[in-house]
Amino acid sequence: MKPAAAETPHYLVIKAQIQARIQNGALKSGDKLPSERELCAIFNTTRVTIRESLAQLESSGAIYRAGRRGWFVTPERLWMDPTQNTNFHKLCREQGRTPETRLLHGVVTTVPGEVMAPLQLQPFDQIYLLTRLRLADGRAICYSENHCLPARVPELLNHDLNGSLTEVYEANYGLIYTSMHLSFYPTALPAQAAQALGVMEGRPALLLQRLNYDQHGRVLDFDIEYWRHDSLRIEVDTH
Amino acid sequence: MKPAAAETPHYLVIKAQIQARIQNGALKSGDKLPSERELCAIFNTTRVTIRESLAQLESSGAIYRAGRRGWFVTPERLWMDPTQNTNFHKLCREQGRTPETRLLHGVVTTVPGEVMAPLQLQPFDQIYLLTRLRLADGRAICYSENHCLPARVPELLNHDLNGSLTEVYEANYGLIYTSMHLSFYPTALPAQAAQALGVMEGRPALLLQRLNYDQHGRVLDFDIEYWRHDSLRIEVDTH
DNA sequence: AAGTGGTCTAGACCACCGT
DNA sequence: CGGTGGTCTAGACCACTTT
Numbered sequence: 001m002k003p004a005a006a007e008t009p010h011y012l013v014i015k016a017q018i019q020a021r022i023q024n025g026a027l028k029s030g031d032k033l034p035s036e037r038e039l040c041a042i043f044n045t046t047r048v049t050i051r052e053s054l055a056q057l058e059s060s061g062a063i064y065r066a067g068r069r070g071w072f073v074t075p076e077r078l079w080m081d082p083t084q085n086t087n088f089h090k091l092c093r094e095q096g097r098t099p100e101t102r103l104l105h106g107v108v109t110t111v112p113g114e115v116m117a118p119l120q121l122q123p124f125d126q127i128y129l130l131t132r133l134r135l136a137d138g139r140a141i142c143y144s145e146n147h148c149l150p151a152r153v154p155e156l157l158n159h160d161l162n163g164s165l166t167e168v169y170e171a172n173y174g175l176i177y178t179s180m181h182l183s184f185y186p187t188a189l190p191a192q193a194a195q196a197l198g199v200m201e202g203r204p205a206l207l208l209q210r211l212n213y214d215q216h217g218r219v220l221d222f223d224i225e226y227w228r229h230d231s232l233r234i235e236v237d238t239h
Numbered sequence: 240m241k242p243a244a245a246e247t248p249h250y251l252v253i254k255a256q257i258q259a260r261i262q263n264g265a266l267k268s269g270d271k272l273p274s275e276r277e278l279c280a281i282f283n284t285t286r287v288t289i290r291e292s293l294a295q296l297e298s299s300g301a302i303y304r305a306g307r308r309g310w311f312v313t314p315e316r317l318w319m320d321p322t323q324n325t326n327f328h329k330l331c332r333e334q335g336r337t338p339e340t341r342l343l344h345g346v347v348t349t350v351p352g353e354v355m356a357p358l359q360l361q362p363f364d365q366i367y368l369l370t371r372l373r374l375a376d377g378r379a380i381c382y383s384e385n386h387c388l389p390a391r392v393p394e395l396l397n398h399d400l401n402g403s404l405t406e407v408y409e410a411n412y413g414l415i416y417t418s419m420h421l422s423f424y425p426t427a428l429p430a431q432a433a434q435a436l437g438v439m440e441g442r443p444a445l446l447l448q449r450l451n452y453d454q455h456g457r458v459l460d461f462d463i464e465y466w467r468h469d470s471l472r473i474e475v476d477t478h
Numbered sequence: 479a480a481g482t483g484g485t486c487t488a489g490a491c492c493a494c495c496g497t
Numbered sequence: 498c499g500g501t502g503g504t505c506t507a508g509a510c511c512a513c514t515t516t
Contacts, residue, residue, distance in 0.1 A: 009484075009485060009486090010485080010486075011486090012440065012441070015441070035500075035501060035502080036501080036502065037501085037502095045486080045487085046486070046488065046489085047488095047502090048287070048485085048486065049485075049487085052485080052486095056427060056441035059426075059427045059441060059442070059443045060426050060427030060441070061424075061426055065502075067494080067501095067502085068493080068494055068500095068503075069495065069501070069502085070501065070502075071502090077424060082475070179476075179477045180476075180477050181474070181475070181476050181477075182474065182476075182477075183318075183474045183475075184473055185445075185471060185472040185473065186300070186425045186443065186468040186469075187298075187299050187300055188295060188299030188300075200503085201251065202254070202298060202299070203298070204425065204468070206424075206425055229425040229443070230425075232424060233422060233423070233424040234421075234422065234423055235420070235422045236321070236322060236422075237419075237420050238418045238419055238420075238421075248504060248505095249504080249505080250504075250505090274481075274482060274483080275482080276483095284506085285505070285506055285507065286483090286507095287504085287505065287506080287507095288504075288505060288506085290484095291504080291505095306482095306483085306514075307482055307484075307513050308482070308483085308514065308515085309482065310483090439484085
């Protein structure tokens with residue numbers, strides 16, 4: 001009865017079978033998988049084992065969980081050249097997706113420690129902090145914190161911040177994103193980002209930090225973005 | 240007895256405590272954690288729970304497992320600007336690490352499907368395929384497959400391929416990496432890469448693909464690199 | 479031989495979700 | 498309220514590594 005022994009672990013067999021059903025189109029983007037208990041019955045095993053298979057498929061980006069509603073097949077990744085395009089809405093539309101940005105909070109606050117050095121500020125200096133959520137086709141895929149300099153963009157909070165910051169900057173302050181320093185690596189979601197994305201704390205994500213400069217070479221703002229690990233592909237061309 | 244209820248899950252409490260011991264320096268880079276069964280005793284719980292805590296710490300990159308030898312604190316990430324520096328050995332040394340490259344296989348083979356289009360080849364065309372492993376301070380952190388064009392680099396396999404390909408190209412063929420198209424995203428390790436890295440199949444990784452051009456604007460080669468998700472930070476400057 | 483992590487069983491109760 | 502995933506218990510046997 002026990003599978004035991006030097007064979008392929010049971011959970012890898014199950015994983016491969018589910019994966020095959022996704023690749024051959026039996027399960028399509030956005031489809032819901034059978035419940036964990038149904039999968040237990042189908043594969044004649046326990047939830048611990050099924051969940052190991054599902055966890056690996058989740059790691060690879062093939063499936064994801066939506067709250068406690070079940071497991072779903074992941075839509076195709078958005079792709080982005082962060083050195084070329086910082087406009088999320090434009091990006092989505094070019095790829096046939098419906099974009100949405102939600103401003104979660106917009107406040108004046110003292111600059112957080114990690115942000116102080118890149119923005120060349122002193123302790124207790126004030127900044128604008130915008131917390132925003134990015135969705136594609138109704139699915140939350142990016143949680144971002146924009147740290148903006150009041151010296152560059154006074155009264156920022158009086159504008160509509162549910163769209164492109166790029167456009168607000170240009171239309172109201174004549175400031176244009178001109179160059180940037182990017183840093184990113186895979187990590188786990190902190191509590192706040194996880195909650196906003198409707199994902200469990202500690203799940204893997206792609207952390208992208210961006211220090212932006214304007215057309216005069218001055219520091220403009222500093223963004224911290226947490227992307228779902230399964231939702232983004234980065235493309236860069238060096239020409 | 241059951242922790243139950245609307246509190247923070249037990250495994251997050253344990254995770255936080257281990258994390259704290261890493262941050263306050265009680266556990267240092269490279270240190271081994273107590274065994275899972277010891278942790279069970281310390282936190283008075285079962286292995287399933289302990290392993291959930293460890294899995295999350297692994298996701299965040301704080302700890303990693305080395306074969307069946309236990310759990311260890313992850314060394315600091317290497318950082319790289321892939322648009323500037325393609326020389327792994329130089330990179331490592333600049334950051335005070337000891338680099339090593341191991342050629343696993345070097346063969347002539349028919350071009351794989353995914354590689355055909357980027358390299359502008361036809362079915363059944365031949366390429367050189369180099370499979371290599373990159374280590375920093377003795378720890379395997381990158382598994383790479385180089386797909387090279389015999390038309391550009393004839394007799395490639397007769398050279399020493401345990402160092403920098405950049406240097407082999409320049410010294411023997413007068414070819415210089417000039418521009419490239421990069422693509423990368425988080426995914427799971429396929430079996431072959433996992434085995435080479437000494438990691439379990441299906442663990443998260445960063446997939447980096449690179450199409451290189453020479454100084455004449457001709458396609459040079461195509462690299463597929465799987466980096467440990469906890470070992471690399473990418474930095475790009477657009478100036 | 480002893481210890482480690484890898485895999486698995488067969489249950490349980492909980493909070494949250496949609497109906 | 499019934500079903501879902503989230504968390505957890507208390508064990509077990511295995512293969513591999515280290516002593």
